[in-house]
Amino acid sequence: MIVGNYAKSPEYDVAIIGGGASGMACALFLFEFSKIRSVPCPSIVLIEKNPRLGKKLLLTGNGRCNLTNRTVSADRYHGDHADYARYALSEFGSDETLKFFEKIGLQTFYDESGKAFPESLHASSVLDCMRFKLEESGTEIMLSVEIESIKQVNPGFILHDSEGRTITARYVVVACGGAASPFTGSDGSGYRLLDSLGHTMVAPLPGIVxxxxxxxxxxxxxxxxxxxxxxxxxxxxxxxxxxxxxxxxxxxxxxxxxxxxxxxxxxxxxxxxxxxxxxxxxxxxxxxxxxxxxxxxxxxxxxxxxxxxxxxxxxxxxxxxxxxxxxxxxxxxxxxxxxxxxxxxxxxxxxxxxxxxxxxxxxxxxxPLTNAQITIGGVRTDEFEAETMRSLICDDLYACGEVLDIDGDCGGYNLQWAWSSAYIAARSITRMRDREIYGSDSEAIENDGGYQ
Ligand SMILES: Cc1cc2nc3c(=O)[nH]c(=O)nc-3n(C[C@H](O)[C@H](O)[C@H](O)COP(=O)(O)OP(=O)(O)OC[C@H]3O[C@@H](n4cnc5c(N)ncnc54)[C@H](O)[C@@H]3O)c2cc1C
Structure with a gap:
């Protein structure tokens, strides 16, 4: 559901900042985790500063969206702590990715080199399937809303947008992307938000350029x-x-x-x-x-x-x-x-x-970064737990996707990181909420999360 002008400070269980690949996937995984357990879905808001979701996604793979690769493995990823990616990739790799997309209506195929694409060979099909599912899931979507600052209150956060309005959320996921191709919206603002909450950066450099x-x-x-x-x-x-x-x-x-x-x-x-x-x-x-x-x-x-x-x-x-x-x-x-x-x-x-x-x-x-497809560097991964994507510095704060200091090779590996890290963040938030609400972990999530 697209939220038009909001005046009063709305409250949500989860606020996801960034309606790109990882942010949209994170919202969908949160929804899916609730559905497989037949429990009410947390209230989720997906906040995107562009007037539409997934601007960068539409450009991927020369407009065809190379959404993963058959040969995804941790050694295709780099960063100051490149091994950080291993856990997320082992929990949610290329097979799980294709299953996830199949579940939301997208037909895909691997080409002879191992790259996966939508059957339509149009990135817009990937975005459309994600958008339709987001609408069906009841996720609230705020477009043309840019988050300028985040304040931690206990428990939760108050987000301030560029118009001076506020949004309150129990959990926050920063999915703002890196600083590559800033005309798509990911202009490094995620770094500034996380920096203000105590995180530190590995200096961003252009990658796949x-x-x-x-x-x-x-x-x-x-x-x-x-x-x-x-x-x-x-x-x-x-x-x-x-x-x-x-x-x-x-x-x-x-x-x-x-x-x-x-x-x-x-x-x-x-x-x-x-x-x-x-x-x-x-x-x-x-x-x-x-x-x-x-x-x-x-x-x-x-x-x-x-x-x-x-x-x-x-x-x-x-x-x-x-x-x-x-x-x-x-x-x-x-x-x-x-x-x-x-x-x-x-x-x-x-x-x-x-x-x-x-x-x-x-x-x-x-x-320069303006021409680059990805950012090398980003928020330090030793400040986030690999098994949950949860901040080790600021309670109830999560990050996923390119904002973190993980970069993959060319060939679908970067989108795979977006999906894998979003999956881990959503699963961890679900478990945290389970503990808060029901006092225990969900067995269904412990078993497979529905994608293996
Ligand atoms: C031309 C091009 C081709 C590519 N091709 C491929 C490919 O084929 N395969 C592949 O694996 N990877 C590819 N990539 C890389 C891939 O697109 C990225 O790694 C991936 O999109 C990162 O996902 P993300 O969700 O972390 O960030 P993004 O997709 O960049 O999304 C972040 C979103 O957050 C929003 N945002 C940022 N700050 C704020 C804020 N303060 N408030 C609200 N919203 C905010 C941005 O507007 C943006 O929409 C390509 C990249 C480019 C530029």
Whole structure:
């Protein structure tokens, strides 16, 4: 139910701040936990500062919403205490996620790489199914309401919105997201709210974002896409390699493999030695990963023998996009491109093979949080209990989703964190209320919560 203008200070059992992926899921889990036990649902308010729910969700997976991944496991997650995610993921992983969505009417499938999408291939289907279920659940939804401050009163909280109005709640869940793509609404305000209640932050950095490099090479091939393998080297050593479609841009590199490597670059460039990645980063692209360097050398020598009369600029035509072909040739020889292929020396052929196999780009940074899909960093997870998502600093306060210092790889892992952490927070609030109201835990929740 959408609450229009509210004047008096309404009271709720649970106030969820943030109507994004984790906030909406948390409200739905609270409802579901009540339903499976046939007890009245707590009064819930979902507060969203945008005029509509799930603005970021609509952008996910290029509008298709990659909502989880078959290969979800704790080692796909990062943060100062990355292991924090393990418990939530083990309780509510990808299978439970798909079951949850099936229950609310969404058909999904895994693609061949293990990514899960809605059958419709439209993120709007995911949002619609969540919205319809929220309406059926009786959750009160406040739109265009921004919470500016939270005051703890004992027991519970008073929330103040930007219009000076107040909302009272027994439990509060901060699900405000991080600071990436702030135009979607998640602009770091969750950090400020939690900071005011005594929590501390790991400085936010851009994650899943384009990488900036020296521009000389990339500018000359800007706009070209190529399937290749990109490796990230830190201080000369390969840290991680990713294959897929790489896009050259005026400022550097983009495309799925680059986005996947960008978190490590972001951390390394920030000067923090998180996950032992501080150092000087470099991206190395292998344009022919299916061949060894000596095979590429032989292939080039064979072409020299086959087409000796052609111009140098035609040497790689039929293999690479023309602009990329010429750029690679120019890094191997200073000869004019109008000279004949037969003039290429064995040394120049070897240099060309090396450019094709090990084309190096000096990394100068990553694009800012405005361009990023996720935030690295956030509220410190050692201040929240992993088994409940409950604050260890402020009673009855919970957090879930990207506001916490957990970031996942590209490929559905971040939304999975939103669902898993929301599930744990909702389950814990349900148990707390059970203890308060009935004096014991609910068996149904102890057993499975209805999703396993
Ligand atoms: C372009 C893009 C593509 C992405 N694609 C994928 C993908 O395919 N798969 C994947 O797993 N992840 C993807 N992500 C990441 C994923 O969307 C996020 O990790 C996820 O949405 C985080 O969920 P959340 O609920 O924590 O935060 P959000 O979804 O950001 O929701 C937070 C909500 O809180 C509201 N809010 C903030 N502060 C206040 C306040 N003070 N008062 C009231 N409301 C407030 C915001 O307006 C926002 O709606 C993508 C992100 C982007 C930007």
């Amino acid at each position: 384009q990488i900036k490099t020296d521009t000389d090479f990339v500018k000359s091939v800007s706009g070209i896409k190529i399937t290749a393998t990109a490796s990230l080297l830190i201080d000369g050593a390969i840290v991680r390699s990713e294959s897929g479609e790489i896009l050259f841009t005026d400022f550097g590199l983009s495309g799925p493999p680059i986005l996947q490597l960008s978190g490590l670059v972001s951390r390394a460039m920030s000067g923090f030695s998180r996950e032992k990645t501080a150092g000087t980063p470099e991206i190395r692209i292998d344009f022919m990963s299916e061949k060894t360097e000596s095979e590429v050398c032989k292939m080039l020598r064979d072409r020299r023998d086959a087409f000796p009369q052609r111009k140098l600029e035609q040497m790689l035509v039929g293999i690479f996009h023309n602009r990329l072909a010429i750029r690679l040739l120019k890094s191997a020889t200073e000869k004019p491109m109008s000279m004949m292929i037969s003039t290429l020396s064995d040394n120049e052929i070897a240099r060309l093979a090396s450019s094709i196999k090990r084309c190096s780009f000096r990394v100068t940074g990553v694009m």
